[in-house]
Amino acid sequence: MQRLLVTGGAGFIGSNFVHYILEHTNFHVTVLDKLTYAGNRESLKHLDGERLTFVQGDITDAVLVAELVRATDATVHYAAESHNDNSLHDPRPFLDTNIIGTYTLIEAARRYAKRYHHISTDEVYGDLELDDPERFTENTPYNPSSPYSSTKAGSDLLVRAWVRSFGLQATISNCSNNYGPYQHVEKFIPRQITNVIDGIRPKLYGNGQNVRDWIHANDHSSAVLAILEKGSIGETYLIGADGEKNNKEVVELILTHMGLPSDAYDHVIDRAGHDLRYAIDSTKLQTELGWTAQFSNFDAGIEDTIMWYCDNESWWRPQKAETEEKYKEQGQ
Ligand code: NAD
Numbered sequence: 001m002q003r004l005l006v007t008g009g010a011g012f013i014g015s016n017f018v019h020y021i022l023e024h025t026n027f028h029v030t031v032l033d034k035l036t037y038a039g040n041r042e043s044l045k046h047l048d049g050e051r052l053t054f055v056q057g058d059i060t061d062a063v064l065v066a067e068l069v070r071a072t073d074a075t076v077h078y079a080a081e082s083h084n085d086n087s088l089h090d091p092r093p094f095l096d097t098n099i100i101g102t103y104t105l106i107e108a109a110r111r112y113a114k115r116y117h118h119i120s121t122d123e124v125y126g127d128l129e130l131d132d133p134e135r136f137t138e139n140t141p142y143n144p145s146s147p148y149s150s151t152k153a154g155s156d157l158l159v160r161a162w163v164r165s166f167g168l169q170a171t172i173s174n175c176s177n178n179y180g181p182y183q184h185v186e187k188f189i190p191r192q193i194t195n196v197i198d199g200i201r202p203k204l205y206g207n208g209q210n211v212r213d214w215i216h217a218n219d220h221s222s223a224v225l226a227i228l229e230k231g232s233i234g235e236t237y238l239i240g241a242d243g244e245k246n247n248k249e250v251v252e253l254i255l256t257h258m259g260l261p262s263d264a265y266d267h268v269i270d271r272a273g274h275d276l277r278y279a280i281d282s283t284k285l286q287t288e289l290g291w292t293a294q295f296s297n298f299d300a301g302i303e304d305t306i307m308w309y310c311d312n313e314s315w316w317r318p319q320k321a322e323t324e325e326k327y328k329e330q331g332q
Pocket residue numbers: 007008009010011012013014032033034035036037038039040057058059060077078079080081082083097101119120121122152174175176177178179184
């Protein structure tokens with residue numbers, strides 16, 4: 001495997017993966033990205049031009065997708081509409097990109113008998129009670145809550161069906177909440193860091209007790225590479241790094257690291273249908289593929305992420321005002 005097609009490679013996790021692959025392998029990477037509001041060409045700047053080809057295009061464009069899938073050895077599919085809040089206000093792009101886009105890619109991978117890896121989310125499993133001793137495993141039944149997570153669940157099921165019915169050479173991974181550089185300012189952690197930089201109080205949805213299972217984007221990348229190289233066809237792997245924290249704890253940590261009182265935030269209107277808790281059991285990935293997380297210190301990871309946003313204002317500044325304006329209209 002020498003030539004990878006990475007969809008959504010100008011987005012948050014996709015761009016971190018491209019950086020990781022260029023640093024840790026000798027693969028050539030072709031990025032296919034539509035550059036929606038969430039894609040940023042700047043996230044790939046300074047990378048080796050000889051080993052990286054950038055194509056601006058839509059994953060629902062069957063002719064373009066077929067050409068790129070045919071010319072590469074494997075596809076890693078990150079491209080998606082990814083933000084739950086947006087999916088509550090305008091679900092249609094989620095159906096087009098997450099469902100039809102995935103269908104278009106797996107049809108091409110089937111036609112040319114190419115390896116395909118599908119990036120998905122722990123949100124397909126719904127949510128857990130705060131005191132539930134169980135965590136999500138590969139056997140947890142699907143029970144998505146939002147338009148976003150239901151389209152991701154639908155796309156996973158398409159991949160499973162293509163494996164069984166057509167022998168698609170596919171693997172699937174479902175990962176927990178990522179943090180790190182290059183994440184859009186609409187998302188929780190970058191929103192609060194850049195709010196503090198701008199002198200705006202962080203905004204906590206509801207009572208702030210909702211739990212997310214945080215993993216550094218680099219740990220997600222190393223897990224995906226392990227699955228690409230050693231995973232068994234047809235299998236699903238859950239990716240997580242034992243990083244459960246409630247949102248209040250995360251906001252307090254950000255405020256403290258940024259030199260403000262830990263209670264200097266506002267409570268705002270809760271998200272409709274807000275999932276209470278996600279938690280991943282990644283035993284299968286660890287025992288079968290020998291993967292372990294490297295970024296286990298969340299406190300240090302948050303400090304690095306704060307520093308990245310302080311040092312890279314030109315990267316996020318163009319999106320900030322519009323993003324906050326949208327939240328303001330929604331009372332959030
Ligand atoms: P993102 O919104 O930051 O990036 C998505 C990228 O896809 C953007 O560059 C965008 O331009 C591109 N894109 C959107 N529609 C497209 C289309 N029709 N054709 C081509 N490109 C298109 O998303 P992210 O947070 O980096 O998430 C990437 C993937 O990882 C998604 O599949 C998401 O479901 C999954 N995931 C995300 C997380 C997380 O915490 N962010 C956790 C688990 C899984």
